[in-house]
Amino acid sequence: MxxxxxxxxxxxxxxxxxxxxxxxxxxxxxxxxxxxxxxxxxxxxxxxxxxxxxxxxxxxxxxxxxxxxxxxxxxxxxxxxxxxxxxxxxxxxxxxxxxxxxxxxxxxxxxxxxxxxxxxxxxxxxxxxxxxxxxxxxxxxxxxxxxxxxxxxxxxxxxxxxxxxxxxxxxxxxxxxxxxxxxxxxxxxxxxxxxxxxxxxxxxxxxxxxxxxxxxxxRASAKHVVVTPPDAGWLREQPGVRVLDVAGPRALVEFDDEGTAQRILRTAVDRGAVTEFAPQRPSLAEIYREVIR
CATH class of the missing domain: 3.40.50.300 (P-loop containing nucleotide triphosphate hydrolases)
Known part of the structure; x- marks a missing residue:
């Protein structure tokens, strides 16, 4: 070493x-x-x-x-x-x-x-x-x-x-x-x-x-991909959710905690189809950009 x-x-x-x-x-x-x-x-x-x-x-x-x-x-x-x-x-x-x-x-x-x-x-x-x-x-x-x-x-x-x-x-x-x-x-x-x-x-x-x-x-900020047709724009109005990007049914978000994540998942299911709800693995490039801000 x-x-x-x-x-x-x-x-x-x-x-x-x-x-x-x-x-x-x-x-x-x-x-x-x-x-x-x-x-x-x-x-x-x-x-x-x-x-x-x-x-x-x-x-x-x-x-x-x-x-x-x-x-x-x-x-x-x-x-x-x-x-x-x-x-x-x-x-x-x-x-x-x-x-x-x-x-x-x-x-x-x-x-x-x-x-x-x-x-x-x-x-x-x-x-x-x-x-x-x-x-x-x-x-x-x-x-x-x-x-x-x-x-x-x-x-x-x-x-x-x-x-x-x-x-x-x-x-x-x-x-x-x-x-x-x-x-x-x-x-x-x-x-x-x-x-x-x-x-x-x-x-x-x-x-x-x-x-x-x-x-x-x-250690990096946890992000989730949420795909909920037909439009994921409703996530912007949810407490404890930071919407980083929305494109039609697909959104990239950060949750304040695991409880918020579970609440949003239940809400998405109640609203209709959920085709993806998963944590996004940050790249080292994203980690680099985050730590030098």
């Missing part, structure tokens, strides 16, 4: 991180979300030792994170760090060797990763000749080369087409299944919802929500 405890970082008079604490479990992927400037990249840079915090500590498997631990991590920075005029395979081999791999092992691993990402035919191309999406594929491959003990990925899905996203998510899921903690940031909330077992939400340099997807959904 990767743990961040009470990280604080200032730039001049501006506090960018304010007592930030969260955990990245080793049994799944953790999404790190927040608006631009919320402090996500700064947090990742501190984890990787690129920046120092003014206070706070990062732990890995219960002990304070050391440079020897970081050397075994996979890191994909916000600003891409590969060599534009070097051939793709050559630089992946080189980066693998920097992590202690033999040249032969690094070549084998690079070819396997490039094949997984659908660019095995571009091994001798210079990086700058590739599209931005293919450059992104190579950057992700570089972070995975040495079978890292943890993955810190800053916007890894940016610029990728749907097939590349599928390839990457499959590969990341495989690594997570082996016990590798994975922390990745993304503005693509649909991907966060589809992939993440855990969520960390940062706003203004502070954690405003964190935990498992199940726990966060349980």
């Amino acid at each position: 990767l743990e961040v405890q009470s990280l604080t970082r200032r730039f001049g008079d501006r506090t960018v991180l304010d007592e930030v604490s969260f955990a990245v479990p080793a049994d799944g992927m953790t999404g790190f979300v927040g608006a631009n400037g919320a402090g996500k990249t700064t947090t990742m840079r501190i984890i990787m030792g690129v920046l120092k915090s003014h206070s706070g500590t990062v732990y890995f498997n219960g002990t304070q994170l050391a440079d020897t631990d970081r050397a075994r991590f996979g890191y994909m920075p916000e600003e891409r760090g590969l060599y534009p005029k070097q051939q793709v395979l050559d630089q992946l081999q080189y980066l693998g060797q920097l992590h202690g791999m033999s040249r032969a092992d690094a070549r084998t691993e690079a070819l396997q990763l490039l094949d997984r990402f659908g660019i095995a035919d571009r091994t001798k191309d210079k990086l700058e000749s590739l599209s931005l999406g293919n450059q992104q594929r190579v950057q992700v491959a570089a972070s995975l080369m040495h079978h890292p003990t943890a993955l810190i990925l800053d916007e890894p899905f940016s610029g990728l087409d749907p097939l590349a996203v599928d390839s990457m998510t499959s590969l990341l899921a495989e690594r997570a299944a082996t016990g590798v903690p994975i922390l990745f940031s993304s503005h693509q909330l649909d991907l966060i919802d589809a992939l993440c077992d855990n969520l960390v939400v940062l706003a203004g340099g502070k954690i405003v929500a964190s935990g498992t997807a199940t726990a966060l959904r349980a």
Whole structure:
């Protein structure tokens, strides 16, 4: 497990991180979300030792994170760090060797990763000749080369087409299944919802929500879908009911309590047909929007 405890970082008079604490479990992927400037990249840079915090500590498997631990991590920075005029395979081999791999092992691993990402035919191309999406594929491959003990990925899905996203998510899921903690940031909330077992939400340099997807959904405002033909507009007049949306017979509502929900169900049945009356499972995207208001 990767743990961040009470990280604080200032730039001049501006506090960018304010007592930030969260955990990245080793049994799944953790999404790190927040608006631009919320402090996500700064947090990742501190984890990787690129920046120092003014206070706070990062732990890995219960002990304070050391440079020897970081050397075994996979890191994909916000600003891409590969060599534009070097051939793709050559630089992946080189980066693998920097992590202690033999040249032969690094070549084998690079070819396997490039094949997984659908660019095995571009091994001798210079990086700058590739599209931005293919450059992104190579950057992700570089972070995975040495079978890292943890993955810190800053916007890894940016610029990728749907097939590349599928390839990457499959590969990341495989690594997570082996016990590798994975922390990745993304503005693509649909991907966060589809992939993440855990969520960390940062706003203004502070954690405003964190935990498992199940726990966060349980804490979110409970909404119900009510379908009662021919028109659900009568729900607007009911005490204890907040109508969020109505479209003909279908309404999205919030009830003050379970007693109100049961009363509305009985009333709907008395008025005629009820074709649906069910709680709506909030997406992580909806949870994100709710907690940053």
